Amino acid sequence: MIEFGLALSRFLHYAASTALAGVAFFPLYAYAATEPERLVRWRGRVLLCSAILALISCLGWFAFSVALMGGGLTDVVDPEVVRAVVHHTGFGVVWMIRMAVAAGLVAVTIMLPSRSSMQRDQLIAFLAAGLLASLAGAGHAQMKEGWEGALHVAADAAHLLAAGAWLGGLLPLGVILLGTRETRADATTVDVEGVLQRFSGMGYAAVATLVGTGLVNSWFLVGSVSNLFVSSYGWILLVKLACFAGMLALATTNRFWLMPMLEASERTDANGWRRRLRIHVLGEQGFGLLVLLCVSIIGTMRPAIGQ
Numbered sequence: 001m002i003e004f005g006l007a008l009s010r011f012l013h014y015a016a017s018t019a020l021a022g023v024a025f026f027p028l029y030a031y032a033a034t035e036p037e038r039l040v041r042w043r044g045r046v047l048l049c050s051a052i053l054a055l056i057s058c059l060g061w062f063a064f065s066v067a068l069m070g071g072g073l074t075d076v077v078d079p080e081v082v083r084a085v086v087h088h089t090g091f092g093v094v095w096m097i098r099m100a101v102a103a104g105l106v107a108v109t110i111m112l113p114s115r116s117s118m119q120r121d122q123l124i125a126f127l128a129a130g131l132l133a134s135l136a137g138a139g140h141a142q143m144k145e146g147w148e149g150a151l152h153v154a155a156d157a158a159h160l161l162a163a164g165a166w167l168g169g170l171l172p173l174g175v176i177l178l179g180t181r182e183t184r185a186d187a188t189t190v191d192v193e194g195v196l197q198r199f200s201g202m203g204y205a206a207v208a209t210l211v212g213t214g215l216v217n218s219w220f221l222v223g224s225v226s227n228l229f230v231s232s233y234g235w236i237l238l239v240k241l242a243c244f245a246g247m248l249a250l251a252t253t254n255r256f257w258l259m260p261m262l263e264a265s266e267r268t269d270a271n272g273w274r275r276r277l278r279i280h281v282l283g284e285q286g287f288g289l290l291v292l293l294c295v296s297i298i299g300t301m302r303p304a305i306g307q
Helices: 002-029 037-070 071-076 079-088 090-111 117-140 144-178 191-221 223-229 232-264 267-298
Strands: none
Touching: 002 037, 002 117, 002 144, 002 191, 002 267, 037 071, 037 090, 037 117, 037 144, 037 223, 071 079, 079 090, 090 117, 117 144, 144 191, 144 267, 223 232, 232 267
């Protein structure tokens, strides 16, 4: 029960934090001109819902971690056990800071005007980046000390931010391609091809960062290729890598086949190519959620290098 609750709260928190970061980063690079007002309002609602879910799941993650450390769910309401976790564990210190940041994000998304402004977007992006990257301070990266520990934490933080930019950015990209009632009225003001090109450029940097930092993390947590096949941690990591490969295959198809066809198509054919792009973006989102699920599970397990 405790292990299931911890894995579920971890998954919800990863999903909410990733959505927060990706949606917050999106207007900083995706638009050549001002973001359409209807998209600003849509993004504001998504940011608020994601911030609330991030805060709730953050509390759940902490509660189930306390239960796991203390030995039962009753320890969650034991002030002495909670105080010991908060003041005497690295996890507790980091988590108090993270819950404060999550609460701050909820407050900012509620109190600041929903209209687009560079200052508002930058503040939310900064807080969302901090919330996501700080996950590196409460996971397996804390196993090492000295320069190895610093390198592992830095690599893990960069890995999380790259994943957030790519996977979370698929949400507003999908909405723009979908052309729902919220965006259809702004269709003439959204340069879809330009947004796709800029998202693709960001994606190159994100994938390069994911691959590089993933190798560093694997060096610390897996150790060797053979360890992937002799532990539960390794098998789940292989599933994660397969899902990442699926995301990469769809993204490559988008960049080198669908986008050129969309740019070369006549207006009457553009909707068909956009529909194919939407399907691929949904596929990337599905694979991405499976990646987050795998991360949520293996984060509760002993690394392969120690088995």
